[in-house]
Amino acid sequence: MSSTLAGWLQALALVGALALCYRPLGDYIAHLLTSAKHLRVERGLYKVVGVDGDADQRWTAYLRSVLAFSALSVLFLYGLIRVQNHLMLSLGFPPMAPHQAWNTAISFVTNTNWQSYSGEAALGHVVQMAGLAVQNFVSAAVGIAVVATLIRGFTRSKTDRVGNFWVDLTRICLRLLLPISIVFAVVLVANGVIQNFHGFHDLTTLGGDTQSIPGGPVASQEVIKELGTNGGGFFNANSAHPFENPNGFTNWLEIFLLLVISFSLPRTFGKMVGDNRQGYAIVSVMGLFWVGSAALLTFFETHPAGTALKAAGAAMEGKEQRFGEWATALFASSTTLTSTGAVDGMHDSLTPGGGGVALVDMMLGEIAPGGTGSGLYGMLILAIVTVFIAGLMVGRTPEYLGKKLGGREMKFASLYILTTPAIVLIGTGVAMALPGERAGMLNSGAHGFSEVLYAFTSAGNNNGSAFAGITVNTAWYDTALGLAMVFGRFLPIIFVLALAGSLARQQPVPASAGTLPTHKPLFIGLLSGVVLIVVGLTYFPALALGPIAEGLH
């Protein structure tokens, strides 16, 4: 079979598998987020934790719970990393320096999984599984919980209650993420991903060298790293490492896992608002961008450009033989369009066009389909902006799903949209203005600028992938990127929850002849246009200095 045919087939199989999961998984999540019944084990858990599972919270209390849980998670993880030399299975590693421990703790709590360390050279098994992997679960669950409140804002009326954070968190972790993880962790092991508690194990190769074979509970972490769109690798090489991703099938499965929840959540949205067509409209826009990005990235990677890659004859630098250009391109576009940031090949060595697409994917704001939950709330904010703009054109107060979008709602939506670009552009600008920080670039010229821009785009959008040549384990980068991750995660969450509270208080207005239908192709087109314009106008100057300049090189 030719590479081209195989490449098309693996993409089509992915679309088919995601389409098959759309309804059952989306409906199941909707059930989790609306059901009044608690499982017995959950009731026990609520008793231990001390929450009333039947009492809903105001948006402010919900937000307080999210922030308290996240703050304690950062402290706990920071502590664990700082005392790891005293823990079991530490493999003899010393604690990380404070700035790097802060960066790592923030990174995993914010679902970013930016890594300024190298897993096999820095962390013991207990920190990986009881620290990092736990955050892989709960940070994904926080994203879904927050989008649940926004959807409830549309479905509820005349109430100040948007849900119970502790109940949402528990159900998503225990009834959604955990069962899927158990099944696919075993599938990964069956294909060669390791799962043990050994340390490094030395042996003598046929060539007469000594080689150290690493150990660790990798499969259990690998699966939630993808499913929760986290992306933080057990090993430095992430999903390019053969112990994380041993063959073409596991590679395809990992792409599927990192997309499946985010692509099914629009169904949850449609189901909860009582109109499945609304879900189809949103998923169509997500799908359009995903297909476009995957096609473009694949085109660039299979048509090598750049002096060095042309000399090699194919864009195989930084790519694994068992994946090749097609599967690596599919992975790269999927990981940057969700907030995953796992990589199965090195993005720094992508073709200029391919690296540019990966960068723009993240600049879209992680909405196609985006991170678990965060992708859908990002897209719904843009849908609100779209409805508002359409309303301005015909001179009516806009409404979306029966809720009026007035000044208060639009303020929150606008603040949401402005937050990440501000973080990315200010961060990049400051780094480029400081000579010491400029020196962190591995490559020079336009590509070096892209490394810095990529780093702040990745942190601000909570993606976590990197143009990994840049040296980021310095006090300045660890601190600055840590701040970018905190603000990039929690400011948008504050605005979304405030918006949810504001929508839930309203009484619904009946649809009239002047209401813009939000399930028709016209709306899909408008929303896609808004996404492109918002991103294009915001980031074009920065892109011109980086990947575009490099492509014209």
Place this chain on the structure above:
Amino acid sequence: MSILRTHWTALRMLLVMTVILGIAYPLLITGISQVAFADKANGSIVKSGGKEIGSSLLGQNYNLPKKNPNDPNEQAQPDPKWFQPRPSAAGTGYDPHGSSGTNLGPNSDKLLKSVNDTRAAVAAFDGVDPASVPADAVTSSGSGLDPDISVAYAKEQVNRVAKARNLSPAVLDQLIDKYTDGRSLGFLGNPGVNVVLLNKALSEQQ
């Protein structure tokens, strides 16, 4: 709910989740894996003559012994008796303590020089036309631990290995066919030849 109580709740929730998701869950997966797929869960270790010689998933170096083992600057020379893997950026080559790619950009002068130098060296070593050396032979993988090479690169090395070992090229061609992994399920990923298993089979010939 006061701020303090919220934090107390958050702390208890975090601890409960840590016990379930951070301890019970990985232990469960480890238990299942060690019972059902012990070989794979422990790293797909390959043995030859009863001795562990590597993992079938991690590539290795096959170099000549150093002339001066204490000289860190001495460049390692490939051993003509073995099929050679791709260039590696993991440590000094195929070091699992430091999985990594080069991270050099597509227009990097350093990468361009390395590609050109490697192409010339590989062509001279294998006795072939530089233009025919495939891309995987002159580029480093993302992990630096890639166990596979392309079929074209394996075939290119047949004459050199056959000569060094006094074997007939036809035997080596058969071995290459045997250790070529097709795409998973016929269409996922990319085909390649597993160098670790190929060289192991080679060492067990005669």
